[in-house]
Amino acid sequence: MRKFTLNRDKKSLNPTDEQIKRQKDFSRIHHDYERLTKRGKKPLYLDPKLFMLLLILGIMLLLAFLDL
Amino acid sequence: MKNRKNDKNLTEAQIIALAKKDVYYFGLLYDKYFNTIFSFVFKRLGGAEDVAGDVTQLSFMKAMANIQKYEDRGNPFSSWLYKIANNQVYEYFRKKKRLHEVPVDEQRIQDLGKEANINSYMSMAEQEKLIEMINELEQVQQDLIELRFFEKMSFKEIAAIYNITEANAKMRTYRILERIRNKWEN
Numbered sequence: 001m002r003k004f005t006l007n008r009d010k011k012s013l014n015p016t017d018e019q020i021k022r023q024k025d026f027s028r029i030h031h032d033y034e035r036l037t038k039r040g041k042k043p044l045y046l047d048p049k050l051f052m053l054l055l056i057l058g059i060m061l062l063l064a065f066l067d068l
Numbered sequence: 069m070k071n072r073k074n075d076k077n078l079t080e081a082q083i084i085a086l087a088k089k090d091v092y093y094f095g096l097l098y099d100k101y102f103n104t105i106f107s108f109v110f111k112r113l114g115g116a117e118d119v120a121g122d123v124t125q126l127s128f129m130k131a132m133a134n135i136q137k138y139e140d141r142g143n144p145f146s147s148w149l150y151k152i153a154n155n156q157v158y159e160y161f162r163k164k165k166r167l168h169e170v171p172v173d174e175q176r177i178q179d180l181g182k183e184a185n186i187n188s189y190m191s192m193a194e195q196e197k198l199i200e201m202i203n204e205l206e207q208v209q210q211d212l213i214e215l216r217f218f219e220k221m222s223f224k225e226i227a228a229i230y231n232i233t234e235a236n237a238k239m240r241t242y243r244i245l246e247r248i249r250n251k252w253e254n
Contacts, residue, residue, distance in 0.1 A: 001161055001164070001165065001166070001167045001168065002114070002161055002167070002168040002169070002170050002210075003167055003168070003169055003170065003203055004169075004170050004171075004172050004199050004202055004203055004210075004214075005169050005170065005171050005172070005199065006171070006172060006174065006177065006192075006195055006196060006199055007171035007172055007173050007174065010173075010174075011115075011171070013111050013115060013171060013172075013173060014107055014110070014111065015106060015107055015110045015115075015117065015120070019110075019117050020102070020103055020106055020107075022117075022121070023106060023117070023120070023121035023124065023125075024102050024103075024106070025125075026095045026098045026099070028125060029098070029125050029128050029129045029132065030091060030095070032125075032129055033091070033129055033132055033133065036129075036133075037133075
């Protein structure tokens with residue numbers, strides 16, 4: 001929601017160079033963009049191949065433990 | 069490491085084509101257009117610096133994510149950025165229930181009054197009355213008035229933002245002015 005008002009104080013409606021400098025930061029959007037685009041990656045434990053490997057390792061360790 | 073010296077020799081079309089493959093080149097577009105887009109958003113949000121900063125950053129992030137879809141249709145690249153920023157400002161107003169006061173310079177109101185054939189010079193009270201009438205317009209109508217008279221955009225730029233023809237942008241704006249004039253006379 002917005003409401004137009006008359007600029008009675010005659011203050012400048014344009015941003016100052018300092019304000020622009022403060023807000024200008026490409027590394028910030030680059031970082032946010034990278035974070036957003038890489039967010040969809042599957043966690044390692046949900047990878048079927050890795051899951052199988054971990055399961056086999058677990059069984060082997062269990063067998064080795066039982067043999068002892 | 070990119071060779072920054074060579075960047076200066078690139079045309080805008082080349083930078084856009086490269087930006088579609090490499091984010092680094094989008095940075096060059098960001099550097100070139102940040103000030104313009106930030107000023108546009110800043111004025112539309114009534115000078116709220118931090119909010120304007122966030123909305124501008126979000127606009128550039130959307131542009132960066134969608135640069136693949138950008139097609140040169142004869143309008144300047146800035147029109148595409150204005151369109152995204154305009155949508156983000158609109159989205160901000162839609163989400164926030166708080167009322168934002170947007171100050172407008174007296175000269176802009178005088179120009180609007182002249183263009184609407186209301187008066188060649190308006191007193192303070194008349195200016196206030198005209199502003200009240202603009203506040204009573206529908207959102208889309210307010211946007212057109214704001215872009216044309218307060219942001220001083222050309223009809224070509226407005227047309228690019230709304231995906232309409234220049235003639236259509238002109239017609240819509242003058243219909244609103246006619247409505248304002250009729251209301252003023254009554």
